[in-house]
Amino acid sequence: MEKIPILRMGDFLLVTIQVDMHDRLAMALQDDLTQRISETSAHGVLIDISSLEMVDSFIGRMLANIAGMSRVLDAETVVVGMQPAVAITLVELGLSLPGIRTALNVDAGMELLRSSNNGN
């Protein structure tokens, strides 16, 4: 079964979604990620969805859930590289993802994580 890799970069975890998400894969990612956060005691999670071209309400909610779970585990989530079409779809679905921080690209996202990490 395909799996979404979770890379560790210092204090942060890097998740790059490069395939079309389906529901089982999303659930597996949720499991893996929470597992890895508690293992590595990471302080930040960066999810790159620049290759994701389609979302539905389930994936949208899953992103919000991951952010919520990470926060409980004391890690901040930044979603980067969202495509315009994906952003429009999420807004039209009424999913404004208020708990999630966003950035334009991985660079900006990393900077955001670092600065908020230094602040703590």
Next chain:
Amino acid sequence: MTVISKNQAANLADLLRGHQDAILEQWTRAMSGSTRRSDLIKESELRAQCARFLKVVATAAESGVSDLQSPAWGDVREMLGEISRSRAQQGFTPSETAMFVFSLKRPLFERLRQEHGRDPEAWASTLWATTEVVDELGLYTAEVFIKAKESEIRRQQEEMLELSTPVVKLWEGILALPLIGTLDSARTQVVMESLLQSIVQTNSKIAIIDITGVPTVDTVVAQHLLKTVTAARLMGADCIISGVRPQIAQTIVHLGINLLDVTTKATLSDAFSLALKKSNVTFARNSEQK
């Protein structure tokens, strides 16, 4: 839909073939009065057009098929469509275009009178059948003319939509979107898409939406603005709404619209200086004037 009998169709074909030159002569003369616009079309060109038209009508009528919507009349319809489309572009009025066909009635009727003058009943019935055909052709011309105009209007509307949503780059990483005119759902969609696309292309962290040119802000417009701001935020860009006029500020509060999550500024310059501040850019006035 006009339906004439086979016999009548054949009659019409015979008539057109037999007296083509005479009909053509009279027809062009009839048109040279009120409906021929010598400034827009040349006499020879009009004549050639008329001759070709008579020929295709004769061929279509000859086929014996009486239904004007049928494939046998396809050539006629195509040619009429071509003529009225080109006239719509050349600047003819609708009635001038329709008269191209309607002015064919007089020469046709005169021929019919000469042929059936002694038999009133036959004359009346062929007259009626011919009228129906010519009317149908004339109406078709007018319809195509209007459709051509309509498509022109639609194209212009689309162009206006494009023109009215320019995204401009103010600074490295700062975009501005000056909105002019009323925002409706279709426009918001275009605005949102072009803004988000530009954010990706220019890698901008801050987008300023200037609503100085938006005449009124109601709940729908506010909803659209909020959607755009939210979508930009999801992509990782901050939005500032600027150009909120005093009346609009009052309306927003009276309507109970919640814009608390959005940064708003009164003028574009305020928004721009905030954006510069957020991007850690500072300016100093040069005091040493040389």
